Amino acid sequence: MSSWIVVKIGGSTLSSAGSYFSHAVKIRALIESGVRTFIVLSAMRGVTDSLLKLAWGRLGELEFLRELHYSVALELGGANLASVVDGILGGLGKLASTAPRGPALVDYIVSHGERLSRIFMVKALEAEGVKVLNVNALDIIAVRGDYGDAYIDYRVTFMNLAKVRELAELEKASPVIEGFIGRMSDGSIATLGRGGSDYTATAVASLSSIDRVFMVTDVPGVFSCDPRIVSGVRLVEELSLREAREASLYNVKGLNPKAFTPELLKEDMEIRIGTWSSKGTLVRAGASNGAKLVGYKGPTIALIGEGVQSVKVAVRLLEALDAGGVPVYSLEFTVEKPSISFKVPENLAFKALNIAHKVVVDG
Amino acid sequence: MDVRVLVVGFGHVGRAFARLTALKGSLVERRFGVRVKIVGVVDSRGAALKPEGFSGAELLKVSEVPRSSVCFSEPYGVCGLSLKSLYDSVQPDVHVEVTPSNYVSGEPGLSNVMFALSRGANVVLANKAPLALKFDDIMGSARARGLKVKFRATVMGGSPLIDTVLSLRSHEVKKVYGIFNATTNYILTLMHESLIGLDEALKTAQAMGVAEADPSLDIDGWDAAAKLVILARLLGLKLNISGIARESLSKVTLRDVVEALKRNSVIKHVAGFDALSGEAWVKPETLSSDSVLSKVNGLLNAAVIETDVCDYILIGKGGGPVETAHSLLDDIVSITGGLI
């Protein structure tokens, strides 16, 4: 196992200068324990949504963006940094109010959440005495496809990342890069879609032959179902790469489909999702079998876990749903996927989720 | 072999060059035996200097400081130094000139380049103005001192057009023409694809960082004209920027575009010169949609070189900071000979 780890700092954990400092302290501790870190940054909490609204002409968002970023900049880099940040946001405001809108411009504006976040994280790390390689994602992450939902060009990005790794090894420095954004071949900026920073993180790891990823969030890990709908959810300790991939397709929070695309997931990869202090959920090959979580996408509900795709589990599930008075429109499973998916009437979907979740809890 | 490089101008291209050198320096050293050491970067207010050469991490860091403030970057920043004092302290082998192009006076590039040569530094330019205005003086000064001047980044900055033209040693070039300005081509592409007027297309181009706040150098054809001068001088033709007939793109309306489209044609801002007649022009032209140039869109540029032997067409990136930075680095390697 290499001594490198990709640490992706989730936006939900970034809300103040203090939050950047506390991540920096943890990262320094990791480095001091002999681990090399490659850090991927998200925008601060609420910033991407706010920038999106700004890009679509809601100029009132500037106030929130200014207030949030200005105070963080002031604390991390003094009046100089605060005025730079102010200038950047002022420029975005001007663009949003005068330039004709289009997907490329929207992405250009939205990309600034991550770009500002990188500036802040670099400041905090430097204040902690961490030697940083301040890497501009636009130099490294090559992307293709549509604005707002681009995908990473693995070949070009692989070549670029090799240079970052080489320089980082040579100079014993920790690369810090923005997630969520990349450069199109015409030089414009494109974003990778929801959860794009997770995608950057697993791509950086996979393409740099780094087998460990830590996705730092504000929740202790992945839950067995959506806690807003189902009570008694529990933390999933382990998922196989296949299970994580399957779960990501059913809106399970913390798992992003692009981040778990099969071509990125190497067999020896371990992805931990959680807070700095929690054990979190570990995604790795060789995780134990059994029903682990329930996800849903529109009218389709899925019971997920290696080994659930069997007649025995399907019958148990159908019996439980029948006993609960939930008719099943269709149910399917195949040996290739670690899941059973089924459709129920829309008005009974929450009830069905609870019943399916009970199957998970009962083992 | 170590090559000490001073980067004068630290905007889009200068910074892209610093980041490129940080990331690809080792690759270049392995392949060509040339270790490119950036010893100083300079903007309009001052410089950051490190006579022993910046490390990769330092280059990445200085590339992220706000505009006009390299001189405040700790611990290497110095504000308001003259070029002479900069040279005294870092003694570069190669001077990279990436200040803004000014086609009236050529400054600050012209004085910088002449000074660099007088101090024995080879010169690599992305700034076109010094060459467009004083090509012979610059080359004469370099020749007299046994120094080299390279400028692949000045015309189709992201593509090897200059090298291609220089390599046609036994050909007689009859005519060179093409699309040499990425900004106007981007604007025209937007006008044709989105059916919007020039003003709106220009605003979009500005928003995307493709056009300058003052786009007149591009729109009025100065930039393309300067590139024609450089190409012509390469071929030994005495073309002056003032002798080029320029027609601004600003007169092209959405109605013109629609009319052209109806006739299965497109409008392009074409620049060229006829080596035999000495005529040179930059002007909007209506091209049939099956011509090669009509298909060159967005930020791409194209050059058609007609010679007595055959014709050549080069289509590629017109500029862009990253692409232009690569041309600068390639020029530096070629000045120093490289292993291959």
Ligand SMILES: NC(=O)c1ccc[n+]([C@@H]2O[C@H](COP(=O)([O-])OP(=O)(O)OC[C@H]3O[C@@H](n4cnc5c(N)ncnc54)[C@H](OP(=O)(O)O)[C@@H]3O)[C@@H](O)[C@H]2O)c1
């Ligand atoms: N952008 C491209 O894709 C491209 C492609 C090919 C060629 N070029 C040419 O390359 C040159 C640079 O382009 P750019 O896009 O990087 O321009 P830019 O972003 O405007 O940068 C110009 C830089 O020159 C600095 N500068 C201005 N006056 C100076 C002086 N007297 N002494 C030292 N530095 C001075 C500016 O300082 P401040 O930062 O303090 O303003 C700035 O750092 C131009 O001549 C352009 O025509 C550009």
